[in-house]
Amino acid sequence: MSATPRWQDLDRLIHEPARLMIVTLLYAVEEADFLYLLHETGLTKGNLSTHLSKLEEAGYVRITKTFRGKIPRTLVALTPEGRQAFETYRQRLSHLIHPPIQGDP
């Protein structure tokens, strides 16, 4: 028992490919609307909506609903915490992914 479960500490919320995709996009562009994410990720509306809600619950993104005229527009942005979480995730993954190489031709 116990061991060193530093691996398990991978943030499951970000780890999920769909959300990893979303977070990565947000990290790059800093702000995006629903449709942009929808097209860029190729997810379905419902799916994207759900994932965004989860990220919002976790405090990783902030969702702002505005109106462009009468048309609703949903803006999504990473919060500082989300940004931080992504960086931590990224670091941890790096450790996993290219570990100090061992004797291996």
Place this chain on the structure above:
Amino acid sequence: MSATPRWQDLDRLIHEPARLMIVTLLYAVEEADFLYLLHETGLTKGNLSTHLSKLEEAGYVRITKTFRGKIPRTLVALTPEGRQAFETYRQRLSHLIHPPIQGDP
């Protein structure tokens, strides 16, 4: 619809943290026995066993059962396919993880 789901192509089998852990270990040491993996990963026996079976089904690892005296010993090694899959996975993840752009103070 359609879009470009190059992200989705992340190999789910390897992506799962527990298995990512296993594969990474195997990639490093090239050969490991059950107990080593058990202690190193901190998984339960059943869990480890299940994950190994899945990796075996996918052809990513080869499991060799030997006997050390009368005590069973289970050796696990990455197959070339597994090795290939891990490298592909790693590459794809790299693309995701440190993206080219970054205009962001």
Place this chain on the structure above:
DNA sequence: ACAAACAAGTCTGTATTGCAAACTGGTATG
């Protein structure tokens, strides 16, 4: 005026699957 399509969801149902714990079977040890 009416139909269709868009924007941004919510809700539901299904199917996977990860995980822990219990059980199995054989061996060594006290």
Place this chain on the structure above:
DNA sequence: CATACCAGTTTGCAATACAGACTTGTTTGT
């Protein structure tokens, strides 16, 4: 003889990702 180790298989549960249907309001096409 009972306990503990090795290496599993099976079971049961809980979470969840995903697609698709349904909703509400708005704009556009004819």
